[in-house]
Amino acid sequence: MNKIHNVTIVDDDKLFAFITKKAIESTNLVEQIRIFGNGQEAITFLIDCINNHEPLPDIILLDLNMPIMDGWQFLEEFIVLPPRLNKKILVYVVSSSIAEQDIERAKALSSVSDFIVKPVSKDKILHVLKNL
């Protein structure tokens, strides 16, 4: 299996980001992991990538409840990003929410690959990475 170049975690919970990063690193499947504390930072990064022709992430793990720009607002901006050079970015919503309305709303969006409920186990991460 080829190595995945880039996974991006967007979550204001530093602890979650840290643990998830550790878990991803331990799989040895990913070259680079980036962490952003809210949607705004992540969007800025993506736009920069496009403008500077830098490689875009393969997978984005997106939290919903974040300050400044939350997951929903991120998804709205994400859809209207300029053309992404034929690159498919898989977005997984990773939230502690178990509310049916959140899950349905996320799954209804074509840009969202799946909804993952926290806590996230190592198996689940492996599953996501191998799904690419």
Add this chain to the structure above:
Amino acid sequence: MGSKSDNVELKIAWLSKTFAIIVFAISIFLFVSCFFHVSYFTNIVHKFESIQLNSSVGFIFAAIALWLLNKPYKPMYKITILFCGALICCIGLFTIYEYAKSIHIFQILFLRFVEKNQLVTTTNVERIAPLSALSFLLLGLALTLACFKRTSFIYIHILCLFIFSISFFSLSGYLFGLEFFTGFLLSVKMSIYSILAFIVLSIGIVLQQGNYGIVKLFTDIHETIAGKIAYNSLLIIFPIELLLGVLHAQAEKYNLYGNTYGIAIFTFVNIAIIAAIILWNANKLQIEEKNKNMVQKELAENVLRLSSRNSQLNDFINIVCHNLRGPLSSITMITKFIDDTENFDEKVEMMANLNPVAESLNEVFNELVTSLQIKNDLEIESENNQLEQCVKSILGSMEPQLKKTHASLITDFSEAPVLFYPKKYIVSILYNLISNALKYRDTTKNPLIKIIAKKINDKVVLSVSDNGLGLDTKMHKDNLFKIGKVFHNHSEAKGFGLFMTRSQVEAMGGRIWVESSPGAGATFFVEFRNQNI
């Protein structure tokens, strides 16, 4: 409901059948009376026309048809009904033809029939009154249409209404001695029996059609005000008019008063009766409308209360799903990580992370409990609060913060010095708005906070404005007052303040909103209802 409406349908059908039997019995009796020329029976009321033999035959067939219409469907019945209908139509048509050509078809037929069978009778068959002939034609049509299931009840109702009107018209003519009415269309009047038979038959056919249209108005009396009014008015107007007519006829018979005088009296009485009925119904409608308005108002209030409760419930779900589950899942992940890692230093590092998570869980839980304890306006008592004093008491506890940030505060409560509200809530609302203004200050300036109360009709609008960081209201419009929503990267921000404030405002039926843009400060407005004090 089902059994009730079934009951109504059964009653209607029973009535229709009974009418058929009554008409049948009387018609047979009249037929015999006519045949043997018993004028005592055929012409029962003074000055009235006597019934004709051919009319009584028509009514016998009509009664049979109505009876069969009320029976469960059988092809045989349908043929019979069609036959009766056609025959009745023919009676009507032939009579009209008789008048048009000035001949006596029925008389000739009858005489031939009597001769041929060598019957003994002294009676003769005259032409049926023109209005009766028209009624027969309509009656036959109505019966024929009624035996087809697909016919809309509306056509049959219209036909029956015509028959009923013609008869009632003639009856009124008789009772009030109006020659113009009774002599309308040539000079031959309808006989009183025909009038009554047509009235009963037309009602019978309408009833047979089931619980629709006109019938529905009467059966609906307990459900709609319109039904009640139609029922009462019609049931009063018809008998009263008839009673008046009988009285009038009697009075005339004994020459109690002159004709003009009588007409004047009856016109006046009629107007009085109709006016009384209108007033009575208007009064009833008015009462009903008042009740309705009251119920609607209550309903609107309940809807408001319910929707506020519902939004509280949604907030609660939100808190549980995001703010409570967040720290919980963090704890799970930390313990799992500690379990999995071999590195002792990492274990210790993770252990240190547990405490803040547990603390945050505790905090969220406490906030949740507090927010659930916010009561709505029915459950909590309001009092008159001097706004000046409220602000003073808050500033007392915020003294150190104000000094540290070099903040200055301007208040203007001249328009609305007093606010009728639960004291706990108004203090909490002011505290949250002022501390927000300080928390999100622009560190390059000295904070300036303005608190102004304005009175608009029976509402008081309190505004708290600052010269702080401001926020993008367009971007955050959905989330502004929701729990755990933070709009700045700020260590103190937890996202409870505005949620709590909104809950305390909305529980009392008020509103909260904000005007702001990044860098330009923010103004929060709170609208309080029912402030006419």
